[in-house]
Amino acid sequence: MAMTGGCHCGRIRLEIEGEIPQSLTRCTCSFCAKRGHLYAYYEPGKFRATGEDAAYRWNTKLVVHHFCPSCGCGTYSDIPAFGRDGSWDGQTRRIGVNARLIDDFDAATAPVTVIDGKNLW
Ligand SMILES: [Zn+2]
Numbered sequence: 033m034a035m036t037g038g039c040h041c042g043r044i045r046l047e048i049e050g051e052i053p054q055s056l057t058r059c060t061c062s063f064c065a066k067r068g069h070l071y072a073y074y075e076p077g078k079f080r081a082t083g084e085d086a087a088y089r090w091n092t093k094l095v096v097h098h099f100c101p102s103c104g105c106g107t108y109s110d111i112p113a114f115g116r117d118g119s120w121d122g123q124t125r126r127i128g129v130n131a132r133l134i135d136d137f138d139a140a141t142a143p144v145t146v147i148d149g150k151n152l153w
Contacts, residue, residue: 037134039105044083044098046107046133050074056131056142061149063090063097067106070139071128079127081108106130118152 037046113124
C-alpha cells in the first residue's frame with residue numbers, strides 16, 4: 033500500500049510503497065539527538081520525494097539529511113545500508129524517512145528502537 037507524507041508547508045511531498053515498520057528508530061548521535069527524528073526505513077526504489085529541498089551532511093558526509101528550506105522540517109535521510117558490525121558494501125543505500133511526516137500516522141505513540149549512534153559514529 034502506498035503512503036504519503038510531507039513537510040509542514042507542503043513544498044516537499046513524500047510517497048512510500050510500503051507499510052509503517054513494526055518499530056521506528058531513534059538514533060542518539062549528536063545530530064539526531066538535536067533534530068529528534070523517528071526514522072522509518074525503506075529501500076530507495078520504494079520511496080519518492082517531490083519538491084525542491086536542501087540537504088545537510090556532517091562528519092563522514094556519507095549520510096545526506098534532506099530538509100525543506102521553507103519550513104525547516106527534516107524530511108528524510110539517504111543513508112549507506114550499514115551492517116550491524118558497521119560494514120558497508122560501498123553501494124547499497126536506504127532511506128530513513130522522518131516518520132513524523134507520514135500522513136494519518138502518530139509517530140509519537142509508535143514503538144521505538146534506539147540505536148547507539150553516539151558511540152557508533
Ligand atoms: Zn516545507
